[in-house]
Amino acid sequence: MKLFSPFEIKSIKMKNRIVRSATYEKMADEDGFITDRLINLYVTLAKGGVGLIITGNVLVHTSGRSAPKILCIHNDFYIEGLKKLTQAVHESDGKIVIQLSHGGRQCASIFLYGAKPVAPSAVYEPVYKVMPRELTQEEIWEIIESFGKAARRAKEAGFDGVQIHGAHGYLVNQFLSPYTNRRNDYWGGDEERRFHFLEEVYNSIRDNVGYDYPVMIKLNACDFIKGGLTLEESLKIAKRLENLGIDAIEVSGGIVESKAEERPVRVKIDSKEKEAYFRAFSKEFKKVLKVPIMLVGGIRSRTTAEDILEKNDADLISLSRPLIREPDLPKKWLKGKDVADCIYCNGCMRFMKLEYVRCTQLEKKK
Ligand SMILES: Cc1cc2nc3c(=O)[nH]c(=O)nc-3n(C[C@H](O)[C@H](O)[C@H](O)COP(=O)(O)O)c2cc1C
Numbered sequence: 419m420k421l422f423s424p425f426e427i428k429s430i431k432m433k434n435r436i437v438r439s440a441t442y443e444k445m446a447d448e449d450g451f452i453t454d455r456l457i458n459l460y461v462t463l464a465k466g467g468v469g470l471i472i473t474g475n476v477l478v479h480t481s482g483r484s485a486p487k488i489l490c491i492h493n494d495f496y497i498e499g500l501k502k503l504t505q506a507v508h509e510s511d512g513k514i515v516i517q518l519s520h521g522g523r524q525c526a527s528i529f530l531y532g533a534k535p536v537a538p539s540a541v542y543e544p545v546y547k548v549m550p551r552e553l554t555q556e557e558i559w560e561i562i563e564s565f566g567k568a569a570r571r572a573k574e575a576g577f578d579g580v581q582i583h584g585a586h587g588y589l590v591n592q593f594l595s596p597y598t599n600r601r602n603d604y605w606g607g608d609e610e611r612r613f614h615f616l617e618e619v620y621n622s623i624r625d626n627v628g629y630d631y632p633v634m635i636k637l638n639a640c641d642f643i644k645g646g647l648t649l650e651e652s653l654k655i656a657k658r659l660e661n662l663g664i665d666a667i668e669v670s671g672g673i674v675e676s677k678a679e680e681r682p683v684r685v686k687i688d689s690k691e692k693e694a695y696f697r698a699f700s701k702e703f704k705k706v707l708k709v710p711i712m713l714v715g716g717i718r719s720r721t722t723a724e725d726i727l728e729k730n731d732a733d734l735i736s737l738s739r740p741l742i743r744e745p746d747l748p749k750k751w752l753k754g755k756d757v758a759d760c761i762y763c764n765g766c767m768r769f770m771k772l773e774y775v776r777c778t779q780l781e782k783k784k
Contacts, residue, residue, distance in 0.1 A: 420727040421720065422752055425469065425734065427666050427710055428632045430513050430578045432469035432734075435727060436748045439668065439714045439736040440517040440581065440636065442474035442485055444774045450477060450490025452499035455774065457506050459745075464512025466746035470734075471512055472668075475519035475583050478568040479561050481536050482589055483529045484521025485769060491516070491568045497575045504576030515579040515634065516572045518565055518623075522589030523550035523598065524674050538593050538615070539600040545674045558605060558615065561589070566622030569633070579632030579665070582619060586682045587673025590616050591638055594655060595673075597646035609651055613658060620662055634666040635659060636714075639699035642672045642680035649699060653706055660709045668712040668736055669700040683739070687716040687762040694722055701731040712736045718758050720751040742766050743777040 425432045445456040463471050477483055477490045490496055500516075507514045521529075523537035526546045535543070536557065537550035553561070569580045584590040592598040593615035599606040606612050616635075623633055637656060641647040647655075656667055672681040684695055693716050700713040713732035717723055723735040740747050740758035747758055765778030772778070 419724060421724050421735065425710070427470075427579065427634070428630065430470065430515075430632055432513060434467070434469040434748060435734050436467075436469045436723075436751075437668075437712055437734050437736040438463055438468045438471040438741050439738040440472045440474055440583065441738045441742065442488065442769070442775065444485065444487045444769055444772065446487045446489040448487065450488060451496065452489065452503050456489070457503055460503060460512070460514065461506050461510045462745045463741060464507045464510035464514075466741070466744075467748035467752065468741065469513070469748070470578075471507065471514045472581050473514065473516045475517050475588070476568070477520070478518050479520055479564040481530065481533070481557075481561070482520030482522060482525060484519070484525045484588070486529060487774075491518070491571050492564060494571060497571050500572070500575035500577070508576070513578045515581050515632070516577045517581045517583050517636070518568050518572070519583035520561060520564075520589040522592045523548060524587050537589070538598060538606060541598050541600065543675065552601075562615070562618045562622050565619045566626040569623040570626035573627045573631055579634060580623065580627070581634040581636055581668070582616070582623070583636055584616060585636040585638045585668075585670045587641070587675070590619060591641070591647075591673065594638075595641050595647045597641060597643050609654065613655060616655070617658070617662070620659070620664070624663070629663060632665045633663075634668065635664055636668040636670055638671050638673070639669050639696060639703065640671045642676040646673070649702060653702060656703055656707055656709075660707050664709060666710040666712060666734070667703065667707070668714055669696055669703055669732070670714050671696050671699060682715065683764060683767060684716060685762050685764050687718050690719070690722065692716060693718050694726060697726060697731055704730060704732065710734060714738065716762065718760065718762075719756050721756055723751075739766060742775065743780065
């Protein structure tokens with residue numbers, strides 16, 4: 419089975435093609451430090467047989483705090499704790515990549531201790547109900563540097579690589595998207611200028627970690643919002659990233675304010691037809707790129723995962739919710755199970771009501 423054949427992303431030697439997609443856990447402490455609960459979760463995932471774990475989004479700059487109890491890496495004093503996490507995962511035969519993130523306008527003011535969320539442009543965010551403040555030139559450069567410094571810390575802490583969160587309406591996506599980037603300067607005005615922020619973030623990361631270290635990105639193939647990123651522009655962004663030397667691209671889509679059925683985390687995946695809802699996009703990415711492509715979104719069954727790989731519509735299969743419910747799903751798939759138990763109800767997404775992210779269906783069963 420191709421799904422259980424090894425795969426390499428530079429120095430990362432994966433034992434299979436299954437990736438745990440970035441999943442915020444609400445398990446850090448109030449100040450963003452690692453906790454035993456978080457380490458246990460990642461050890462459980464590693465022991466469950468997944469080929470590569472991507473952490474939940476980790477904060478590179480305090481102005482981008484998108485949720486409470488989010489893991490942080492915006493200061494050197496987080497390195498020691500993060501080392502414990504990477505050591506524990508490596509001792510359990512796992513590989514772990516950190517997702518570097520800034521929430522931009524998708525941050526409620528309460529998570530910013532009352533400060534106004536920042537964004538490329540002042541475009542109202544209707545879900546968080548915030549009117550963000552346009553970033554100044556100085557602030558933009560400071561955030562770019564914070565991505566680079568965070569990558570340096572991640573490498574020092576023993577992570578196997580980094581993934582830039584460039585999807586789902588977070589800050590990098592906000593700069594790429596004509597819907598949220600209305601600037602007319604070095605950072606916006608046309609496709610090339612909208613790419614500058616990501617290009618500078620990428621260069622800053624490379625300056626800090628070198629070219630041998632795996633640097634990946636999660637990208638929106640389409641924003642699913644009027645005036646937002648389309649597949650055509652996303653493919654050009656991906657091509658530019660490939661030329662710069664990116665090591666893998668995870669294909670996703672949608673932002674928080676997209677319609678429910680077009681968001682990154684869609685509900686009720688109860689038939690084969692509804693599975694792998696970004697597959698048509700990853701297929702287009704595969705046609706024009708050589709860089710490894712991960713596909714995420716509604717991949718529920720082993721047979722669908724196998725089919726995606728066999729048809730070369732992606733190189734890697736990325737899962738979030740199925741692994742919240744069954745962290746040992748890869749081992750179960752290897753033994754012949756087909757359909758994951760997750761029913762895609764999004765109970766795990768009700769962060770504010772939950773003490774930490776978990777499968778609420780399992781609780782109902784108790
Ligand atoms: C509880 C929860 C937290 C998530 N946190 C993140 C995150 O921190 N970063 C990210 O890129 N995506 C995040 N996502 C989105 C997932 O990575 C994934 O793109 C999406 O859930 C679709 O995959 P799935 O159908 O396998 O769940 C999260 C999803 C869930 C359910």
